[in-house]
Amino acid sequence: MQKAEKNTDNGKQDRDFSVLFAALGDPTRLAIFDRLADGRPRSISALSDDADMTRQAVTKHLRVLEAAGLVQNHRVGRESQYAFCPDQLADARAYLDQVAGRWESALMRLKTFVEDDEA
Amino acid sequence: MQKAEKNTDNGKQDRDFSVLFAALGDPTRLAIFDRLADGRPRSISALSDDADMTRQAVTKHLRVLEAAGLVQNHRVGRESQYAFCPDQLADARAYLDQVAGRWESALMRLKTFVEDDEA
DNA sequence: TCATTATGCAACTAAAAAGTTGCGTATTTG
DNA sequence: CAAATACGCAACTTTTTAGTTGCATAATGA
Numbered sequence: 238m239q240k241a242e243k244n245t246d247n248g249k250q251d252r253d254f255s256v257l258f259a260a261l262g263d264p265t266r267l268a269i270f271d272r273l274a275d276g277r278p279r280s281i282s283a284l285s286d287d288a289d290m291t292r293q294a295v296t297k298h299l300r301v302l303e304a305a306g307l308v309q310n311h312r313v314g315r316e317s318q319y320a321f322c323p324d325q326l327a328d329a330r331a332y333l334d335q336v337a338g339r340w341e342s343a344l345m346r347l348k349t350f351v352e353d354d355e356a
Numbered sequence: 357m358q359k360a361e362k363n364t365d366n367g368k369q370d371r372d373f374s375v376l377f378a379a380l381g382d383p384t385r386l387a388i389f390d391r392l393a394d395g396r397p398r399s400i401s402a403l404s405d406d407a408d409m410t411r412q413a414v415t416k417h418l419r420v421l422e423a424a425g426l427v428q429n430h431r432v433g434r435e436s437q438y439a440f441c442p443d444q445l446a447d448a449r450a451y452l453d454q455v456a457g458r459w460e461s462a463l464m465r466l467k468t469f470v471e472d473d474e475a
Numbered sequence: 476t477c478a479t480t481a482t483g484c485a486a487c488t489a490a491a492a493a494g495t496t497g498c499g500t501a502t503t504t505g
Numbered sequence: 506c507a508a509a510t511a512c513g514c515a516a517c518t519t520t521t522t523a524g525t526t527g528c529a530t531a532a533t534g535a
Contacts (some may be wrong), residue, residue: 250390259381263493267374274455276462282511292512294494301492315502315511323459330452336393337449340442343395382523401481411482413524420522434481434532 254332257325260305265290266298270307270321278320376448379424384409385417389426389440397439 261267265288272287273279281299285292299319302308306325310317380386384407391406392398400418404411418438421427425444429436 253383255381255383255386257381258377258386262374262376262378262381264372264374265493267377271369271455274458274462276459276466280511290493291495293496293514296512297493312512317512321459323456326452326456326459330449330456333445333449333452336390337442337445339393340395340440340445343393347395384523399481409523410525412484412526415482416523431482436482 254329257305257307257329260301260307261329263298263301265295266302269295269298269319270302273308273319273321276321278318280316280318282316284319373448373451376424376426376444379420379426380448382417382420384414385421388414388417388438389421392427392438392440395440397437399435399437401435403438 261270268288269284272284281292281296284299285295288295299308299310303310303319307322308319309322310319312318380389387407388403391403400411400415403418404414407414418427418429422429422438426441427438428441429438431437
């Protein structure tokens with residue numbers, strides 16, 4: 238290895254998960270995402286009916302969700318259907334699991350340390 | 357049951373998880389949270405050293421995390437130590453798991469439907 | 476005690492996000 | 506075809522968020 242070829246596994250996170258959480262970090266967007274989890278794609282106007290704001294506002298939220306890869310869009314006729322997209326959700330879950338895992342092992346190390354100290 | 361006493365289990369989410377995701381939805385905050393997951397509490401200035409911004413900016417981020425219940429603060433001497441707080445993380449994970457679960461069963465229902473259709 | 480370190484508060488600027496309005500254009504449907 | 510539906514784009518206002526700066530204060534340590 239001469240030129241530090243890419244240096245994989247440097248301990249740091251190579252991906253920015255904050256984008257994902259930011260997309261879910263708005264009540265309207267989270268509600269939409271939550272609702273689409275039943276598998277039924279919905280049009281923009283269908284989603285706008287329950288959200289007390291303009292259709293354009295909902296459109297913007299949908300685009301944020303889409304940009305984050307949490308939903309998918311495809312146009313059918315005159316309406317644009319948005320559908321749930323599970324991959325990024327899985328990634329978010331995996332990330333949180335990983336953080337929780339690190340915390341757990343930190344707890345374990347502390348516990349062991351205390352026990353060793355008492356012995 | 358005469359007067360619809362509280363109507364528990366109405367299907368709707370009684371808690372707003374978007375607050376939690378919004379707190380994690382900023383790269384600086386997520387980095388801090390991620391870092392504190394090793395169990396070691398850190399002072400504001402310690403956390404400010406690696407974040408290329410003012411101490412005051414970091415302070416604000418820490419307060420957002422604290423307001424969301426993701427970290428805890430307690431003052432020791434002249435410095436204020438921020439520590440990881442696992443409970444809300446667990447809640448966020450549980451919520452995402454629940455969404456993923458609903459999606460999975462939606463998939464199952466669809467699969468069954470298609471199979472029944474083919475039979 | 477005096478300088479240093481660690482922090483808090485308040486006012487401020489800058490930038491991004493949330494939401495609205497107006498208008499134009501496809502697509503249905505009666 | 507004409508009306509209604511579903512949507513897109515662009516400009517705009519409003520609100521929030523992110524971040525800075527200046528100043529004051531409490532705790533430490535030589």
